[in-house]
Amino acid sequence: MISSLLPPLLGGALIGLSASLLLLANGRVAGISGVVGSLLAPVRGDVAWRVLFLAGLLTGGLLLAWLRPGSFPAPTSLSAGGALLLVGAGLLVGFGSRLGNGCTSGHGVCGISRGSARSIAATLTFMATGVLTVFLIRHVL
Amino acid sequence: MRSNISAFLSGLLFAIGLGISGMTDPANVLGFLDLAGDWDYRLAFVMGGAIAVHAALRPFIHKRERPLFAATFPSFSASGVDRRLLVGAGLFGVGWGLGGYCPGPALASLATGATQLLVFVPAMFAGMALAQVPRARRSASAGTPVPGASPTP
Numbered sequence: 157m158i159s160s161l162l163p164p165l166l167g168g169a170l171i172g173l174s175a176s177l178l179l180l181a182n183g184r185v186a187g188i189s190g191v192v193g194s195l196l197a198p199v200r201g202d203v204a205w206r207v208l209f210l211a212g213l214l215t216g217g218l219l220l221a222w223l224r225p226g227s228f229p230a231p232t233s234l235s236a237g238g239a240l241l242l243v244g245a246g247l248l249v250g251f252g253s254r255l256g257n258g259c260t261s262g263h264g265v266c267g268i269s270r271g272s273a274r275s276i277a278a279t280l281t282f283m284a285t286g287v288l289t290v291f292l293i294r295h296v297l
Numbered sequence: 298m299r300s301n302i303s304a305f306l307s308g309l310l311f312a313i314g315l316g317i318s319g320m321t322d323p324a325n326v327l328g329f330l331d332l333a334g335d336w337d338y339r340l341a342f343v344m345g346g347a348i349a350v351h352a353a354l355r356p357f358i359h360k361r362e363r364p365l366f367a368a369t370f371p372s373f374s375a376s377g378v379d380r381r382l383l384v385g386a387g388l389f390g391v392g393w394g395l396g397g398y399c400p401g402p403a404l405a406s407l408a409t410g411a412t413q414l415l416v417f418v419p420a421m422f423a424g425m426a427l428a429q430v431p432r433a434r435r436s437a438s439a440g441t442p443v444p445g446a447s448p449t450p
Binding site for chain 2: 160161163164165166167168169170171172173174175176177178179180181182183184185186188189192193196197204205206208209210211212213214215216217218219220221224227228229231233234238239241242243244245246247248249250251252253254255256257258259260261263264265266268269270272273274277278279281282283284285286287288289290291293294295
């Protein structure tokens with residue numbers, strides 16, 4: 157019981173530490189959709205740190221794949237329907253996170269840590285629609 | 298230069314945290330969102346742990362006049378909860394529930410080269426670009442900077 161809660165807690169603590177480091181060193185909010193999404197409309201002088209953060213994220217993924225391959229699901233083949241679903245999911249995640257100015261990290265972690273009413277409202281909203289979506293897919297359709 | 302190193306380290310730490318916490322496996326995420334099924338409550342502790350650490354460290358960070366390698370701390374507009382925020386978050390949640398990926402884990406998982414991510418990540422960027430087009434246009438006509446350049450959220 158406790159041992160199964162340790163990895164999520166420890167991983168979460170590292171995410172909190174990462175957000176704190178970015179705030180302390182760079183004066184930036186570690187909201188992934190904001191950090192990365194702004195690269196699509198780059199502003200002079202505001203690009204390098206974003207690219208480097210993304211490079212760190214990708215490098216971290218490489219390290220995980222090497223040292224802790226169980227972090228990722230076992231490879232499976234992707235059906236045409238599955239691919240279509242993922243395209244829809246990606247479009248919604250990308251569009252929604254930019255429209256709503258944040259995702260799980262920006263609103264869910266950084267915003268709630270700050271006590272932002274906007275972030276609390278956003279987090280409750282995306283949790284609710286996420287739960288509803290999974291409910292419809294798994295228990296209704 | 299140092300600000301780039303710290304940004305890199307922050308990204309690296311973020312990815313390791315996602316991996317250890319189980320966020321990089323969509324099955325865990327969907328299990329967490331499946332309240333009516335065999336609910337996997339563990340991921341609540343990811344957000345809990347992250348908030349606890351960040352909320353505890355923030356006051357100490359803000360005791361400084363400025364960040365280590367930057368001129369200012371982020372400032373947040375006092376704008377309240379509006380329709381745009383709720384619609385955006387709502388759509389984001391639907392996508393999250395469909396695929397089990399949010400932006401951080403999706404990007405950190407790219408390293409595996411799994412077809413799933415090669416489909417999801419480009420679609421995610423396309424969605425981001427779509428959301429930014431009207432904003433960039435509005436800003437250009439109004440002569441104000443693109444909101445994406447300001448601290449988000």
